[in-house]
Amino acid sequence: MVAVTDWNPSALVPLTDVEPAIALGPLDGRYRPVAAPLVDHLSEPALNRARLHVEVEWFIHLCSTDAVPGVRALTDDEVALLRSIPATFGAAEIAEHAEIEKVTVHDVKAVEYFIKRRLEGTSLEGLSELVHFACTSEDINNLSYALMVKGAVEQVWIPAATSLVADIADLARSAKAAPMLSRTHGQTATPTTLGKEIAVLAHRLERQLARVRGQEFLGKINGATGTFGAHTAAVPGTDWIEVSRTFVEGLGLTWNPLTTQIESHDWQAELYADVSRFGRVLHNLATDVWTYISLGYFAQAAAKGSIGSSAMPHKINPIRFENAEANLEISAALFDTLGATLVTSRLQRDLTDSTSQRNIGVAFGHSLLAIDNVRRGLKTLTVNEAPLAADLDASWEVLAEPIQSAMRAAAIAGVPGMEDPYERLKDLTRGQAIDAEAIRTFVGSLPLPAETSARLAALTPGSYVGLAEQLVDDYLR
Structure with missing residues (x-):
């Protein structure tokens, strides 16, 4: 009898050496096609691109408002040059920024140096000290995250969630006249219709979606402790409060006038609570639909070639709804953690938010994956009237x-x-x-x-x- 070999991955082919690099997490591996739209908004390179955008726009704003004496107005070509820096931030530029950061060991400072490199030998070289003028890193970061999250929510998550709610509403309308035995406390109870019960969930989801649509995205640019100290020390004659307000609002954000070194992140906690609550209602839908499938009220169409069970050929498992459940639970846990930790910063600043915010994309990724799975699952469903009628006739x-x-x-x-x-x-x-x-x-x-x-x-x-x-x-x- 041959002995079972001990499992020892370190003695096998090292997967860390495989090219292209193997993703550690499922969002960048198995589920990449669904999560990919978020990469443009919530990835690390997207963060650095947003930082470039904020730094460049601050430079332009300082020139256009005469905030710093002696600074001339920019030409159209110079504005175009500056704005081309974030616009052309691709693979080579990502690598270049990473090399700079290896030296600075500071990602925002690496962004500043990256921009200054591109001003060398141009008509803007003499104005290069306007890059990051009077700013603390959080001035750049908070605005960058606000723009990133705003883009991800408005351009990716809301369209996906809106389409999902429309699909659920369509199912509700199609089944509005299908009588169904209800089960309060799991017991036979006053009949309803299958469509009306689905409509309840669509209505709940739409209400949460409306809250997300109305979300404010706040930002600030007021220095190391929110006092405009460096600004007024350098140029005391400028109305820095007005310069700050018009800049933040010009980015499409809501200006926050009172902060410590960091923007307080309260808006993020509000948003994540609403997205998480949307997910919990969707989780309710997933478990209810799963139960209706188990009762035979919905029949599932099998995709050609798909396998429900490796052992039982007859099965069509409600995998889309089960997958959604798990992803919604992961997403809610992450959003809850973000909402709880981001509203607290020790005294005027600590760096817990730096690590926490790097997981925003993961939280949205699992939410987006759940939405996709429910939509795909709904497409397989048809109302099975015979079991509905049989249960009613027996009650x-x-x-x-x-x-x-x-x-x-x-x-x-x-x-x-x-x-x-x-x-x-x-x-x-x-x-x-x-x-x-x-x-x-x-x-x-x-x-x-x-x-x-x-x-x-x-x-x-x-x-x-x-x-x-x-x-x-x-x-x-």
């Missing part, structure tokens, strides 16, 4: 509610023989096998007005859905 006891309610109304109107309606229906239905005949016999024994008696006798579990269809029509956007 005539749910009509105890409308009958006892009609008896109450009759009693209030002075109809005799309507005493103790709830108790009488409880005795009839609780723990009893109830069918259509039992219900109709009981209704027929009541001295109800003829119209009421006929209406209750005609009622079935499948028709007892109240205003479910109207609610979908009237209130689902």
